[in-house]
Amino acid sequence: MKRAAAAFAAAGLTAVGASACQTTQELSAKIGAKLGHQSAIAGTTRLGAVNRAVRVVRTALITSSGQTAVALALTNTGASAQVAFPVLIDVRAAGGRTVYRNDTKGIEPSIQQLALLAPHATAWWVDNEVLASGGVPKSVTVALGAATAAAPATLPDVTAKNVSASNSFPGPHVSLTVENGSSVAQAELPVYAVALRGTTVVGAGRAIVPALAAGHSAALSVPMIGAVDKSTISVTIAPAGKR
Numbered sequence: 001m002k003r004a005a006a007a008f009a010a011a012g013l014t015a016v017g018a019s020a021c022q023t024t025q026e027l028s029a030k031i032g033a034k035l036g037h038q039s040a041i042a043g044t045t046r047l048g049a050v051n052r053a054v055r056v057v058r059t060a061l062i063t064s065s066g067q068t069a070v071a072l073a074l075t076n077t078g079a080s081a082q083v084a085f086p087v088l089i090d091v092r093a094a095g096g097r098t099v100y101r102n103d104t105k106g107i108e109p110s111i112q113q114l115a116l117l118a119p120h121a122t123a124w125w126v127d128n129e130v131l132a133s134g135g136v137p138k139s140v141t142v143a144l145g146a147a148t149a150a151a152p153a154t155l156p157d158v159t160a161k162n163v164s165a166s167n168s169f170p171g172p173h174v175s176l177t178v179e180n181g182s183s184v185a186q187a188e189l190p191v192y193a194v195a196l197r198g199t200t201v202v203g204a205g206r207a208i209v210p211a212l213a214a215g216h217s218a219a220l221s222v223p224m225i226g227a228v229d230k231s232t233i234s235v236t237i238a239p240a241g242k243r
Helices: 024-035
Strands: 054-064 067-076 082-092 098-101 113-117 122-127 139-144 158-166 173-180 186-197 200-212 217-226 232-237
Touching: 054 082, 054 139, 054 200, 054 217, 067 082, 067 113, 067 139, 067 200, 067 217, 113 122, 122 186, 122 200, 122 232, 158 186, 158 232, 173 186, 173 200, 173 232, 186 217
Parallel strands: none
Antiparallel strands: 054 067, 067 122, 082 098, 082 113, 082 139, 158 173, 173 217, 186 200, 186 232, 200 217
């Protein structure tokens, strides 16, 4: 089932809007083999200084078919872009016991930070690898660290086009085309997707574009946890900045 998609916001740079799908599970496997699961902030998984510019405006915990994802809407209240800032979550069971944290050293950067959030923009961030142990996830708390790099002079022009959603094989997913309209090539480019029915988050997912040359586009399929039917799809792309 498909439904017209609309943008929520971007890390300054998302859009909505198709084409053939790539298998993102295969892409993730290739990226993991290439990187050896080495995180860009592997040595600094502690929060460090608290981020005073970014606010968590929405938090959603989605569980479906034995999988759990956390989706956060983050707003940059400042006049400068926020670059590579830590996003650390603590997922707890009903009794308050921690069943998952994403501060383990060596995990993928895209589920431990947001690469770019433009000034006065709101963007979605998703951790779709919540592997809970010792209880059923019931709540989540969030801590945001300060930016770990200077704001770029120019934000990359990377957008999502032709966004659609389907429950067909291999399961709930969002299809889109990622376009790099900038002069900066992108590598391991995170794409986050959220499905909303009204104001309720009913699905969330994340995928990676391994490489996207300047001026090029790529078709992508984002596997979703939860539902996508009768939903509006919001996409966030978090590219590396141009300095």
